[in-house]
Amino acid sequence: MLTWIRSGEPLIWANGAAVSISVIAVVGLISLLAVRGFGHFWPNNIIQSGVVYDGQESAQLGVLVEEKQVSGEQLRSAGITLVGAGPFFNRMLFKQGNRDFLGSDFVWVLEEQLVDTHNPEWAMVVERLEWGNQYGFLHSVTVRGERVAEGEGVPRTWQAFQQAIAGSVAVREEIHRIERKEIGSINHGMEAVRLAERKLEMAGDVNPGALAELAEQRAVLDAEYRVLQQQLASLYDSIRDDRYEVRLVDGRIVDQAIAKVVRATLPNQMSLLQKMGHYVAKLWEFLSTEPREANTEGGVFPAIFGTVMMVLLMSVMVTPFGVIAAVYLREYARQGLVTRTIRVAVNNLAGVPSIVYGVFGLGFFVYIVGGELDSLFFSAALPSPTFGTPGLMWASLTLALLTLPVVIVATEEGLSRIPSAVREGSLALGATRAETLWRVVLPMASPAIMTGLILAVARAAGEVAPLMLVGVVKLAPSLPVDGNYPFVHLDQKFMHLGFHIYDVGFQSPNVEAARPLVYATALLLVIIIALLNFTAVSLRNRLRERYKSLES
Template identity: 75%
Template sequence: MAIADIHERGGRGLLPWIKSGEPMIWLNAAAVSLSVVAVLGLLFLLAVRGFSHFWPRDVMLVNATYQGQERVLLGEVVEQVQVSGEQLREAGFELAGAGPFYGRSLIKQGNRDFFPSDFVWVLDEQLGERRYPAHVMVVERLEWGNFYGTLISVSRDGELLADASGEPAALWRAFQDLIDETLAVREQIGDIERGEIGANNYQMERLRLRERSLELEGALDTAAQAELAAERAALDVRYAALQEALYALYDSVDGFTYGARLADGREVELPVSKVVRAFRPNAMDTADKAWMYLKKLWEFLSAEPREANTEGGVFPAMFGTVLMVILMSIMVTPFGVVAAVYLREYARQGFVTRTIRVAVNNLAGVPSIVYGVFGLGFFVYFVGGEIDQLLFREALPSPTFGTPGLMWASLTLALLTLPVVIVATEEGLARIPKSIREGSLALGATRAETLWRVVLPMASPAMMTGLILAVARAAGEVAPLMLVGVVKLAPTLPLDGNYPYLHLDQKFMHLGFHIYDVGFQSPNVEAARPLVYATALLLVILIALLNFTAVHLRNRLRERYKSLEN
């Protein structure tokens, strides 16, 4: 609004302008703009702090005075801050200058198996000349975090393939060849361990439960025992063959080693079987780093976590989140719609109905942890325990459904989001004109046919709105899931190739709980911090994709039935 316009309105009187409601319009616009800026700023912070972690940084070699000793540091500068000189002096630091602020760098030196800590804080004035040698390598490992050093030799089964005395390119190529061969063998090992051996063990467990079931029924006669023994013998033979193949694969790469020199001059020999990848960031151009960035980002999205969830990927957590939301949506939608239809179409509108509506609205404000406690006590211990007594007696005392799992987590969140679906659906039913119902009845349709063929299709956009709100709330919930099914690390996915394929009794991983675990329960806070940002942004993106899918479906339904509303 122009200044002259404001003065003109002030000349006519400020009170009429306020009564017109125009100031509230501007106030609301400012509030919406501020909210949008805050959300975009949060997303930008998550993206910068999270996804920048996967960019290969240059590795610095520098002489430093650290903890009163002269040391050679080799690592990445992951963070730089300004610290008050007064605070440093009070902490006992001897500072050469008298400035008010001093730079402080967080250096990731890795090599957790050789140094006390893989992250060190060093004042910039304690660092000497910074160098970035092209031959320095970064080795990402399955255990002990990153390794920083210089490659000096590569060996296969005790036979030296190449060393630093030869051509550097040949040494590096021999190292990469061994890594590629090891990765191929590791993939075969994973297929056998999780695929074939996992399926074999699953069949063995089912065989044990069948034997126990026959025993409880008194039908474990000689013929049944012989049949079970024959099946068990066949599975034992198959397991022995798989174990032999597995040991052969392990032995084929056990002799692969590489020699490296640490920053302090020590020379060590390490197994190639623990290597995920190795690269030389100081010798890489922008295109090479971009390609490496994409590979590490894909690993984050598709791989499993390792090193106490501080490295690797989040695919099991992402898979568990999506599967739980889908199951929750399947459970909550029918119950919510049926309840809303009864309250709006069939229930007599009076004191009882109004009381029920008030109770439903109040349920939407109950803290989520209360639902978690209820789900643990009612669904898990009571319902699950009764199901085990009726259907899974052969597995007792080991619980099947009498323990937290995917089904109880989905059902608990369905109960949590049920009021949202009921209210949204009931409002959609209330907006349908009475004339449409009367017209359908006048044409000879029954009340049930009118509801099923006319009213519910027209109210479907409102149902989708309720589902969108339910997904938005349930996907980010953590507190109830900690009680009814989510775990820090699940060895297998709840959906696999073993009958019945979807294992509703299994525990699962969730992105929300993964953020909590990495951020607050990690033994290595500095290493986990970037993954907290990256996982949080991934959760926001995942919820947005689920919501956009539901919104697209709702818009299509709305366009389809718009003519009927008019």
């Protein structure tokens, strides 16, 4: 036994077990996120049943979301009357939708309370822009004030409903395009004219010709705006009288606007192939559209874009500063007490809580640097701040500062592994010290630089606390990149997947509806970080292969 221990084999088994446990934990985490998150988009069948409680029966229509075993003692202590005497009861969570009529999206029901459970063929789910999903039976369809189809369970009524939804969605997309792009461009131009007039006023330059030219530009923009307003009014009028009637499970027939409908489906009639197509469409909507309904519906594209753009900007900012600092400490600074003290300080900076960096970024970058930039370059816009308010650039700079120690340490370690003979050989061949550094040392240290960048990306992409102070907001559907000069708006606030998870998971008024999106968004954040890291790892490996012969 002692010989076996001294052979080192137990350590090998221990290391193998540790790696296995880590892999199982990672796979389990990703599987949990995938099942709980992306499973949310699968179109489950709609269930109709009667619910008997205290001798009274009521109807229920919805989708089964969750089942769990609950002890009878716990239910009785909560005041729930039970018929059976078993120790455990099956409690079921149904999504009943119709929050505007029933008060809540979800309801808990005991399995023993359900009677006459079935899947009605014509039960439909309507996804709406407001008030969440609606479950019921299509009763009639009215287009432009004229009832074009009616009758429950009639294919013609359903087809008319689908055609009306498609027309309404097309009109909404055109309205969105006009409001966001064309009117947004006009508003940007109007603001530019206002600032130009303000600059002339502040400079005391009352130039009639310049003022007349600005007035002419404003008149042209006003005329374009009036034309667009007429187009919008026409588009809104074209769908204002499109309505549909739906019979709820309690027998009420309610009238709703088709303009507020995203899509309508009949899950109980869908084949497996149709459900797969619907799942792909919902997943694409989640990845490519804006959030709605307090971030509990719709997509997360603005958060994806903001996360990736912030990480890229942070990488561009942190790499040069980190490399320069490491080069100075390793190649130029005299190795002594001061240099050792600086290295200790850099290592300690890596352990500072991230919220401290957020406070520093808010105080220094936003209020001091941003305030000075506004005074120097954007005085015409004051008192409205341009850079003197949290935004994308300050968030990227703050995270660059947070991850700077990681890049410095990794780069310095890479520089220390390069043999002195390489430097001496380069100098002996007539190269200057700067040429040696730029053409020999830094290329050979590039894998270590990429390692530092990988670690920086892994840490920065998941940070939330500092971003809450320096630029991230709950909802910012407008992207920081558009067609208006200067095209990239670094002063603009943005959305972030990490903060989106926090907001949906802990600030949402509809917890049950938000829970699947928390899992889905968390998995999406993990995937994005992994893709960014894999890209950097691939580049590092190429650089390592390229300079392997020099190291040997």
